[in-house]
Amino acid sequence: MISLAVKAALLAAAGKGCAPGLPAGFCHHHAETSCVARNGFFCAAWAADNFDRYVGPFFKHALIVSVSVAVGFVLALALAVLSHRHRWLVPPLTGFTGVLYTVPSIAFFFLLLPITGFGTDTAVIALSAYTLQIIYRNTLAGLANVPPEAKDAGRGMGMTDRQLLWRVELPLAVPEIVAGLRIATVSTVAIATLAFFAGAGGLGDPLYKDITFKTNVILAGGLAILMAIGFDALLLGLQRAVTPWRRVRAT
Amino acid sequence: MSEPAAVEFREATKVYARADRPAIDGLSLDVPAGEICVLVGPSGCGKTTAMRMVNRMVDITSGDILVGDRSVRERSPAELRREIGYVIQQTGLFPHRTIADNVATVPRLLGWERDRIGERVRELMELVSLDPELAGRYPAELSGGQQQRVGVARALAADPGVMLMDEPFGAVDPINRERLQNEFLRLQAEVRKTILFVTHDIDEAIKMGDRVAVMREGGHLAQYATPAELLMAPADGFVEDFVGADRALKRLALMRVSDINLWEAPLAFVGQAMAEVRAKLDGAEVPHALLVDSERRPLGWLSESDLQADVVPDRPDSPAKPLLDLDDVMRDALSDLLQAESMYGAVVDSQGRIAGVLSVEIIADFLGSDDALTEEHPAAERPVSA
Numbered sequence: 001m002i003s004l005a006v007k008a009a010l011l012a013a014a015g016k017g018c019a020p021g022l023p024a025g026f027c028h029h030h031a032e033t034s035c036v037a038r039n040g041f042f043c044a045a046w047a048a049d050n051f052d053r054y055v056g057p058f059f060k061h062a063l064i065v066s067v068s069v070a071v072g073f074v075l076a077l078a079l080a081v082l083s084h085r086h087r088w089l090v091p092p093l094t095g096f097t098g099v100l101y102t103v104p105s106i107a108f109f110f111l112l113l114p115i116t117g118f119g120t121d122t123a124v125i126a127l128s129a130y131t132l133q134i135i136y137r138n139t140l141a142g143l144a145n146v147p148p149e150a151k152d153a154g155r156g157m158g159m160t161d162r163q164l165l166w167r168v169e170l171p172l173a174v175p176e177i178v179a180g181l182r183i184a185t186v187s188t189v190a191i192a193t194l195a196f197f198a199g200a201g202g203l204g205d206p207l208y209k210d211i212t213f214k215t216n217v218i219l220a221g222g223l224a225i226l227m228a229i230g231f232d233a234l235l236l237g238l239q240r241a242v243t244p245w246r247r248v249r250a251t
Numbered sequence: 252m253s254e255p256a257a258v259e260f261r262e263a264t265k266v267y268a269r270a271d272r273p274a275i276d277g278l279s280l281d282v283p284a285g286e287i288c289v290l291v292g293p294s295g296c297g298k299t300t301a302m303r304m305v306n307r308m309v310d311i312t313s314g315d316i317l318v319g320d321r322s323v324r325e326r327s328p329a330e331l332r333r334e335i336g337y338v339i340q341q342t343g344l345f346p347h348r349t350i351a352d353n354v355a356t357v358p359r360l361l362g363w364e365r366d367r368i369g370e371r372v373r374e375l376m377e378l379v380s381l382d383p384e385l386a387g388r389y390p391a392e393l394s395g396g397q398q399q400r401v402g403v404a405r406a407l408a409a410d411p412g413v414m415l416m417d418e419p420f421g422a423v424d425p426i427n428r429e430r431l432q433n434e435f436l437r438l439q440a441e442v443r444k445t446i447l448f449v450t451h452d453i454d455e456a457i458k459m460g461d462r463v464a465v466m467r468e469g470g471h472l473a474q475y476a477t478p479a480e481l482l483m484a485p486a487d488g489f490v491e492d493f494v495g496a497d498r499a500l501k502r503l504a505l506m507r508v509s510d511i512n513l514w515e516a517p518l519a520f521v522g523q524a525m526a527e528v529r530a531k532l533d534g535a536e537v538p539h540a541l542l543v544d545s546e547r548r549p550l551g552w553l554s555e556s557d558l559q560a561d562v563v564p565d566r567p568d569s570p571a572k573p574l575l576d577l578d579d580v581m582r583d584a585l586s587d588l589l590q591a592e593s594m595y596g597a598v599v600d601s602q603g604r605i606a607g608v609l610s611v612e613i614i615a616d617f618l619g620s621d622d623a624l625t626e627e628h629p630a631a632e633r634p635v636s637a
Contacts, residue, residue, distance in 0.1 A: 158332035158341075163360065
């Protein structure tokens with residue numbers, strides 16, 4: 001379990017700050033109170049003691065990110081495929097997703113609140129909207145980069161438009177699509193800390209409850225960074241797994 | 252479907268929107284079943300467009316094209332295309348699919364059973380001389396020549412009656428191109444498809460085509476003829492220019508030694524009285540005597556000093572080089588003569604028995620005479636793999 005490992009590391013770090021000769025319990029207590037009292041850069045002992053408070057928000061955060069990116073992915077892919085076939089849709093859809101992308105996130109949450117209420121739904125709607133632009137544009141770029149001769153051959157052998165899309169164009173666009181997904185996911189992990197304002201919880205919850213306490217900020221922020229790295233690695237692994245043809249040596 | 256189907260263009264015309272002139276203007280062309288028809292011409296002449304009209308990759312504006320007596324206009328494009336093999340220059344292999352999966356494309360579209368597809372893929376890889384080990388590789392791992400073979404195998408997968416090939420060997424280096432061309436001609440002798448073959452290379456056209464359609468701008472047919480007819484009698488200045496100034500030499504590539512009247516060699520048998528041989532040499536077309544064994548197989552040429560003997564020796568001074576075969580391509584035979592710095596070459600049949608003598612003079616006479624330009628030679632019916 002990641003959380004347990006992090007906790008153990010924090011405990012180890014706390015032990016190091018202890019003066020030699022003092023009993024362990026005293027040392028621990030002493031270090032904690034003084035560090036917290038003067039709001040030190042990072043109070044490892046406090047972090048270890050209070051780590052459990054972050055586990056729930058961490059997983060809620062991961063859930064919000066996953067659902068938002070998944071919803072955004074399905075929508076963006078659908079829009080991209082639609083505008084791949086009907087090119088005239090590209091400028092309006094690029095503009096529309098671009099506008100969504102520029103709405104300040106907190107404003108977005110408050111605009112949605114009267115409609116969708118306080119909670120996870122509101123956060124997911126706003127966060128999905130933010131992923132659209134990146135995934136949409138990357139998918140379109142991926143589809144545009146499919147070698148024209150592969151498309152010509154596919155069509156010339158009797159593939160219908162749909163067969164060509166699913167068997168040739170989308171598989172060949174996977175690298176660009178996943179690249180978009182990765183950027184979208186990482187940025188969603190960051191923006192999702194604001195989901196707290198929509199009442200959705202997540203790491204923003206502990207973060208904004210005590211934004212002046214440095215240890216809290218570093219711990220919540222650090223967990224978000226770890227999550228972003230984890231998601232990114234996961235997607236990269238996924239891309240490698242589904243595109244074995246990208247790794248062959250060229251002759 | 253494996254039966255080759257004839258392809259017939261009937262006043263087929265293509266006018267692109269906003270174009271002031273038709274890309275193809277009333278093209279009529281009959282391609283008999285089982286033959287290779289090469290569409291050749293300078294770039295922009297519409298040869299590729301004409302080819303793509305057959306499988307409706309380009310839709311006809313007016314006129315019609317019949318594939319096996321059925322108009323392409325009444326077929327659904329996808330269904331029609333699955334019955335027509337399609338090979339393009341840049342191979343168009345799917346980079347994300349293995350070689351086996353690439354070859355299996357059309358059978359999958361047709362919904363064949365998995366086992367049947369697997370078997371067919373193995374069969375095709377063998378047919379185009381691809382190592383079965385390559386089946387699991389991706390196109391990027393193959394050489395250009397191998398990729399091109401995969402392209403041909405893929406087009407043949409569902410055993411189509413008609414194949415369309417757009418500059419299929421255009422992206423391959425000259426040495427491999429020659430090999431692929433020869434392989435393809437052998438393959439075609441086996442599978443007998445009706446093939447529309449597009450190229451801008453007149454040498455390739457002459458080599459590959461049973462018939463060659465020389466096209467000029469606007470998809471106009473400048474001449475439609477067998478390669479030999481094209482070389483013998485270009486229809487106009489355009490075709491003559493396009494065929495090139497060396498068309499006489501090109502003709503030699505289309506002929507075999509057996510297509511020309513050879514000279515008779517004065518023969519000398521081992522142990523024969525030399526006086527008889529000397530008598531034969533009097534007024535003979537070939538001023539040298541050829542020593543043959545009892546089966547009439549050439550042993551060598553008798554020299555002046557040999558001729559001084561009383562009887563024919565069993566070992567001649569000069570060997571029978573070059574030794575030519577009736578089946579040799581004329582261009583190669585000429586090259587052999589020139590390389591051996593020899594005026595004469597003994598020609599043998601398939602049993603190795605003397606059939607006559609070929610000389611540089613015969614070839615020169617042939618090229619210089621009206622013969623070379625008017626007479627039809629049987630070998631010209633089939634392209635010769637040189």
